[in-house]
Every structure is written in C-alpha cells, then in structure tokens.
Amino acid sequence: METDQFIAQMDAGRPALPGTDLAQTMDALANEAIRLCMELNTRYTTPEERVEIMSRITGREVPASFRIFPPFTADCGKNIRLGERVFINSGCRFQDQGGITIGDDALVGHNVVIATLNHDLDPELRASTVPAPVVIGHSVWIGANATVLPGVTIGDGAVVAAGAVVTKDVPARTVVGGVPARVIKNL
Numbered sequence: 143m144e145t146d147q148f149i150a151q152m153d154a155g156r157p158a159l160p161g162t163d164l165a166q167t168m169d170a171l172a173n174e175a176i177r178l179c180m181e182l183n184t185r186y187t188t189p190e191e192r193v194e195i196m197s198r199i200t201g202r203e204v205p206a207s208f209r210i211f212p213p214f215t216a217d218c219g220k221n222i223r224l225g226e227r228v229f230i231n232s233g234c235r236f237q238d239q240g241g242i243t244i245g246d247d248a249l250v251g252h253n254v255v256i257a258t259l260n261h262d263l264d265p266e267l268r269a270s271t272v273p274a275p276v277v278i279g280h281s282v283w284i285g286a287n288a289t290v291l292p293g294v295t296i297g298d299g300a301v302v303a304a305g306a307v308v309t310k311d312v313p314a315r316t317v318v319g320g321v322p323a324r325v326i327k328n329l
Contacts, residue, residue, distance in 0.1 A: 143167040145201060149221050152239050152273045157262070160269045168218065168239060168271070175199060175219040183213040200224070221258075225280070230254075240273030240292055245280035251304065252286040260292050279314065299329060 240258025285304030297314030
C-alpha cells in the first residue's frame with residue numbers, strides 16, 4: 143500500500159486490523175520513522191538540519207520557521223502537519239497515524255504525548271487500532287508532560303496546563319488542566 147493511500151484510510155478513521163495491508167503499511171512506516179528519529183536524536187544538528195530531517199519524517203516540507211529540541215519520536219511521521227513558527231520542546235512523542243495537525247505559533251512543552259490511536263475495547267478485537275485525529279489550533283500552548291488523546295481538537299489560543307490529560311475538545315482561549323483536563327478559566 144502506498145503512503146498516500148495509508149494516510150487517506152487513517153484520515154477516514156478506518157481501523158487497522160492485524161495482518162491487513164493497512165497494518166503492514168503502519169509497521170513499515172513505523173520502522174522508517176524510528177530510523178529518521180534516530181538520525182534526529184543521536185547527533186548534534188543545526189536548526190536548519192532539524193527542519194530538513196522533520197521534512198523527511200513527515201514526508202512534506204516543514205516551514206523554515208519550525209523549531210524542535212530533540213529528542214523526539216514519531217510512530218509514523220507521515221501524518222503530521224506543522225504550521226509556521228511551531229516549537230516542539232525535547233522529549234515529545236507523537237503517535238500520528240490518525241493525524242496530528244499543529245497550527246501556526248503553537249508551543250509544545252517538554253515530554254508531551256500526542257496519541258491518535260486507540261485499541262478496540264472488545265478483547266477479541268483488542269489488537270486492532272482505531273485512528274482519530276488530533277488538531278491543535280493557532281497560538282496554543284501545551285505544557286510539559288501533558289497527554290492529548292485521540293480525536294481531540296484544541297481551539298485557537300488555548301493553554302493546556304502541565305501534566306494535564308486531555309480527553310475531550312478544548313474551547314478556544316481557555317486554560318484546561320487536571321486529569322481528565324477541565325476548563326480552569328477563560329482567557
């Protein structure tokens with residue numbers, strides 16, 4: 143299966159059942175992402191080199207204004223879309239098969255996890271993975287050690303407090319925190 147076909151099926155929310163072409167492509171893309179992330183993480187790179195490596199990880203041109211502090215890992219890489227002036231701090235882990243879109247001027251703190259896959263709750267289907275995208279709006283700030291779960295949209299200008307677990311959509315211009323995250327205040 144070609145990468146663009148894989149992304150289209152993931153973006154459509156199609157579950158990846160063990161042994162299918164979709165699952166096999168997921169595995170192949172994961173291995174490529176591991177290789178490219180190792181290149182990013184195991185030697186000093188300039189900001190420009192990091193942009194170039196992230197462009198290879200994502201399979202699309204990353205804006206020259208993008209900044210990242212390694213280490214960084216992605217489970218797929220090819221379903222990440224980055225806006226202008228995005229900053230990703232060190233230790234972040236992106237499980238992006240279901241799609242991660244990060245808007246302009248977003249800040250992602252240390253050790254943030256963004257997950258876009260769930261496993262089926264039925265024990266007989268537990269090995270299946272079900273994708274759902276994460277969309278992070280413009281000028282969002284996600285604090286250190288936060289986790290964003292599949293299917294969540296974070297509205298423009300929102301702040302996710304450090305350590306929060308975001309299980310549902312975050313309204314624009316709000317601060318959320320806690321486990322599970324809830325609105326703390328409006329901005």
